Amino acid sequence: MESAIPEHLRCPRTRERRVADDHTPPYPGWSARAPAATTQVVMGYFGVQSRGPAMQGRACAALLKIARDFALPDGPGHHDLAHCVDADGYDNMIAIAYWHDAAAFARWCATPAIEAWWNADERLHEGLGYFREIASPRAAHFETLFSTPDRLEGIGVVMGGVSGELQEHGYWGSMRDRLPLAQADALAPSGTRAVIAGTPAPGQRVRIAGHTHLAMIRSGQEWTETTGQERQLYLEDMAPVLREGMDFLRDQGLPIGCYSNRFMHHLDAHGAPLQKSFGLSYWRSLADMERWAESHPTHVAIFGSFMRYVQALNFELRLRLYHEVSVLKADEQSYEYINCHARSGLMNGLAPAA
Structure with a gap:
C-alpha cells in the first residue's frame, strides 16, 4: 500500500x-x-437554471452552447453534463469542466466570444438563470x-x-x-461568505466571495x-x-x-x-x-x-x-449568478428576509 x-x-x-x-x-x-x-487545477460548474417544462428546450440549448465552447483553445480536458431539481423547484442543468492548468482556464475564460456572451445584457432577459461556480485548488x-x-x-x-x-x-x-x-x-x-456585487434575487448579476x-x-x-x-x-x-x-x-x-x-x-x-x-x-x-x-x-x-x-x-x-x-x-473561489433565485448555490442564506 x-x-x-x-x-x-x-x-x-x-x-x-x-x-x-x-x-x-x-x-x-x-x-x-x-x-x-x-500546481493548481480548476473545477468549473457552469449552470443553466429554469423553471417549468416550457423552458426546458431553451435551457438545454443554452447548456449545449456552453459545452460547445469547451472545444475552443485552452478548453477543459474533461467535462460532464448533469441535472438536478433544487429546493425551490427549479431545474439546474450544469456542465462540469476540469482543467489541469489554471493559466489555461484563465485564457479560455478571457476568450472574447466567451467573455462577451457571459457579460451580455441578454443573459438577464432570456427567462433563464446562469451561474459559474469556480474552484481552483492548489495541489x-x-x-x-x-x-x-x-x-x-x-x-x-x-x-x-x-x-x-x-x-x-x-x-x-x-x-x-x-x-x-x-x-x-x-x-x-x-x-464569512459575502455578497460583493448585486443583490441575491432574480434579475440581478451577483458575485459571492468565499x-x-x-x-x-x-x-x-x-x-x-x-x-x-x-x-x-x-x-x-x-x-x-x-x-x-x-x-x-x-x-x-x-x-x-x-x-x-x-x-x-x-x-x-x-x-x-x-x-x-x-x-x-x-x-x-x-x-x-x-x-x-x-x-x-x-x-x-x-x-x-x-x-x-x-x-x-x-x-x-x-x-x-x-x-x-x-x-x-479565499482566492481559490469564484461564484457568479445571473438572474438566479436567491437560494441558488452559494447565495443560499445571504439574501435579506422577504
Missing part, C-alpha cells in the same frame, strides 16, 4: 493521523495522481478517492495517473488524512455495470437512503454548516439520463462535513445501508464510487 499524499507534497506531519501506521483498509481504494509540475488543497483504478471521474480524468492501493481510507477521518494541507494545518475556517477553508465535495456513484442481487440492493435499499440524505442537506443543511447541496444525475450528450449520480455540496468547513458524516442520522443511515450492501456481496462490487474533496483558500 502507499500513502494518498504523493511524495512531492509530503512534509513533516505535526497533526496526527486518525489511524496507526499498520492500518489495513477493509477494501481497496485509489487516488488520482498528477505530475509534480501540476495540496484537494484529494480524491476511487473504488476502482481503471475508470476515473471528475478531476481524476485530467490528472494523468493513478496511485497504488491506499492506506488512508475506510475509517472516519480518512478524508482529512488524505489532504496534503492537513499534515500541518487544522483547516479551521475564517471569514472564505478561507470553505470545503467542497463531489461524491458519486455509478451502477451501470451492476446486475442481479447487487442491482436490486442498490436501487431498492441504498439509493433511497442516499436520496433522503441528499434531500436533507439540500433543504435543511444550512444550520449544520452546509451552504448548498445538489444531488445530480449525469446526462449524455443528448440530454438523456445515465446510470450515474453525485452529490455536490459546499460547507463552512471540513469539520462541519465530518460531523455530519460521522454522527448525523441521515449519513449514519447512508453508511449503514452501504455496509449492508458490501457485506451481502462479500465486498465484490460492480458499483463504482468516488469523491473529490477540496478545502479552499
Whole structure:
C-alpha cells in the first residue's frame, strides 16, 4: 500500500493521523495522481437554471452552447453534463469542466466570444438563470478517492495517473488524512461568505466571495455495470437512503454548516439520463462535513445501508464510487449568478428576509 499524499507534497506531519501506521483498509481504494509540475487545477460548474417544462428546450440549448465552447483553445480536458431539481423547484442543468492548468482556464475564460456572451445584457432577459461556480485548488488543497483504478471521474480524468492501493481510507477521518494541507494545518475556517456585487434575487448579476477553508465535495456513484442481487440492493435499499440524505442537506443543511447541496444525475450528450449520480455540496468547513458524516442520522443511515450492501456481496462490487474533496483558500473561489433565485448555490442564506 502507499500513502494518498504523493511524495512531492509530503512534509513533516505535526497533526496526527486518525489511524496507526499498520492500518489495513477493509477494501481497496485509489487516488488520482498528477505530475509534480501540476500546481493548481480548476473545477468549473457552469449552470443553466429554469423553471417549468416550457423552458426546458431553451435551457438545454443554452447548456449545449456552453459545452460547445469547451472545444475552443485552452478548453477543459474533461467535462460532464448533469441535472438536478433544487429546493425551490427549479431545474439546474450544469456542465462540469476540469482543467489541469489554471493559466489555461484563465485564457479560455478571457476568450472574447466567451467573455462577451457571459457579460451580455441578454443573459438577464432570456427567462433563464446562469451561474459559474469556480474552484481552483492548489495541489495540496484537494484529494480524491476511487473504488476502482481503471475508470476515473471528475478531476481524476485530467490528472494523468493513478496511485497504488491506499492506506488512508475506510475509517472516519480518512478524508482529512488524505489532504496534503492537513499534515500541518487544522483547516479551521475564517471569514464569512459575502455578497460583493448585486443583490441575491432574480434579475440581478451577483458575485459571492468565499472564505478561507470553505470545503467542497463531489461524491458519486455509478451502477451501470451492476446486475442481479447487487442491482436490486442498490436501487431498492441504498439509493433511497442516499436520496433522503441528499434531500436533507439540500433543504435543511444550512444550520449544520452546509451552504448548498445538489444531488445530480449525469446526462449524455443528448440530454438523456445515465446510470450515474453525485452529490455536490459546499460547507463552512471540513469539520462541519465530518460531523455530519460521522454522527448525523441521515449519513449514519447512508453508511449503514452501504455496509449492508458490501457485506451481502462479500465486498465484490460492480458499483463504482468516488469523491473529490477540496478545502479552499479565499482566492481559490469564484461564484457568479445571473438572474438566479436567491437560494441558488452559494447565495443560499445571504439574501435579506422577504
